[in-house]
Amino acid sequence: MKTLKDFPYKQVLVLGLAKSGTAAAHLLLDSNIRVRVNDLKADESSEAVQALKQKGAEVFLGDHPLSALDGVDLMVKNPGIPYENPLVDEAVNRGIPVVTEVELTSHLHKGPLIGVTGSNGKTTTTTLIHKMIEADGKPVSVAGNIGSVSCEVARSTSDDETMVVELSSFQLLGTEDFRPDVAVWLNLYEAHLDYHHTLKNYHDAKARLIANQTSEDSLVFNADDGKIVSYLPNASAHQVPFSLHNKEKGAWTDEENIYYEEEAVMSREDIVLVGPQNLQNILAAVAAVKQVGVSNQAIYEVLTSFTGVEHRLEFVTESNGRLFYNDSKATNILATSYALRSFQQPVILLAGGLDRGNDFEGLLPYLSGVKGVVLFGETADKLAETANSAGIEQIEIVDTMQQAVDKAYAMSDAKDVILLSPACASWDQYSTFEQRGNMFTDAVHKLK
Incomplete structure (x- = not known):
């Protein structure tokens, strides 16, 4: 497996031991770089901690001592750890660069690299790109926010292999030299303000995707999104638009x-x-794979067979004429509005979740085809007010997903769509949106 060569840092603090931190720490240790690891919740006796200690890592658990930064010239932090964390804040004050593991990927992978970001559609577009390149018979791997740690995947890629990386704003904010050969920028909407605090901070974090590109690279961008277009005057890459209009x-x-x-x-x-x-995602994927020479036949093979990514407007089943769709990944208003626009049939909408202070007036134009709503979580009452404003007569508030599915079925008729598209994050009731979606599909299959 590849290791870091000519890496400019000698002692690194890895903050957070989740998948990305563990992978980064092993890579750094294998590259003969001194490593400290700090994690608030990790178990001293866990296999992950013991394996790092055996390789020579210095491990601090249970708190964030500022002394962990002494002698350190780089911090690699878990993307989800906020910059208000005392160690991150102190690193910035000391002038220590703070990056995420994605930054390490660019020091390892030598083949073409396609980076995909956006407020919505990243996983579907990343998956489409990966499948299209694979269908064309070219070596390809996929990593990043889609599930596999990118620096870990990059350790085993060949020099002629294309790497497709899904990138969140959290990951991109922690990049310095990261440079994709093909950048894919899908859209820009309001999201993650609890982390970034301002919309400009969030948008600027996304723009890190294109910051280091040169005229030798390509920027695939949504020409229908004025916020993205506003960043183009500072882009050095060859610009490749995609557009519905x-x-x-x-x-x-x-x-x-x-x-x-x-x-x-x-x-x-x-x-x-x-x-x-998904039509936008398809156009973005087509534009991206054309930059690496993929044939129309390979594109056709994928688009005539690919039915969607799990939890992203995923068709679950048909039961007594009702069509069930799992769109648990719809964690904001925009994603849910897209889902609602996808159907001509009457819809029973299941929605609700973590209250981030948003109102839901933005959903009003898309509720005309909704005949009933079943609501749950912290935002249930807010969503009920929005549904009432839209003139929806059937409004139910429930405690569990099984109750939600049962109520939705009772409201529905044959040929209706029963759609889980929450418009909210899941963390008030579920550990992840995947868990929420799995609870939905389990409840659907339990219907009698």
């Missing part, structure tokens, strides 16, 4: 076909994925 250079569509430049790639009626947001 304009016949731009790059990837675009009319009522019949998907195009790249002037060439029709395939017919829209052959595409399996539903929804306008």
Whole structure:
């Protein structure tokens, strides 16, 4: 496995031992770099901690002593740890660079690197790109926010292998030299203000994706998103737009076909994925894979068979004429509005979750096809007010997902869509959106 060569740092503090921290610490130790590890909750006797100690890591557990920074010239932090953390704050005060493990990836991977970010659609687009390159018979790997730690994956990639990395704003904020050969910027909306504090901070974190690109690189961007377009004057990369509305250079569509430049790639009626947001994701993926020479045949093979990513407008089953969709990844208003626009049939909407202080007026224009709502979590009352404003007569508030599915089924008729699309994060009741989605699908399969 590859290790870091000519790495400019000699002693590194790894803050947070989750998957990314553990992978980064092992990489650094294998590269003969001195490593300290600090974690608030890790168990001293755990296999992960013991393995790092056996390799020579100095481990601090249970608190965040500022002395852990003494002699350190780089911090690699877990992306979810906020910059208000006392160790992170002190590192910044001392002038110690603070990065996430994604930064290490660029020191390892030598082949083409495609980085994908956006407020919505990252995982679907990353998956499409990966599958299209794979269908074309080219070596490819996938990593990042999609599930696999990128610096760990990069340790075993070949020099001719394309690496596709899904990148969150948390990860990108901790980059200095990270430079994708192809940057894919899907959209920009309000999100994660509890972490970034201001919308500008959040948008600027996303813009780190393109900060180090040169004229030799490509920037695939959403030409329909004015906030992204506002960053383009500072972009050095070759710009490749995608658009639902304009016949731009790059990837675009009319009522019949998907195009790249002037060439029709395939017919829209052959595409399996539903929804306008997925059409944007498809255009972005087509534009991205064209930068690495993928054929139309490979694109066609993927788009005629790919039915979606789990928890992202995922078709679950049909039961007594009702169609059940799991969109648990819809953790904000925009994602839920996209889901609602995906169906012509009447919808029973299941929604609610963590209260981040948002109101839900932004959903009002998309509730006209909703015949009933079943609500849960901290935002249930707020969403009930919005549903009432929309003139929805059937409004139920429940405590559990099984209750939600049972109530939704009772409201529904044959040919209705029963849609879990919460418009909120899951952390008030569930550890992850995946757990929430799994509870939904389990409840659906328990229906009698």
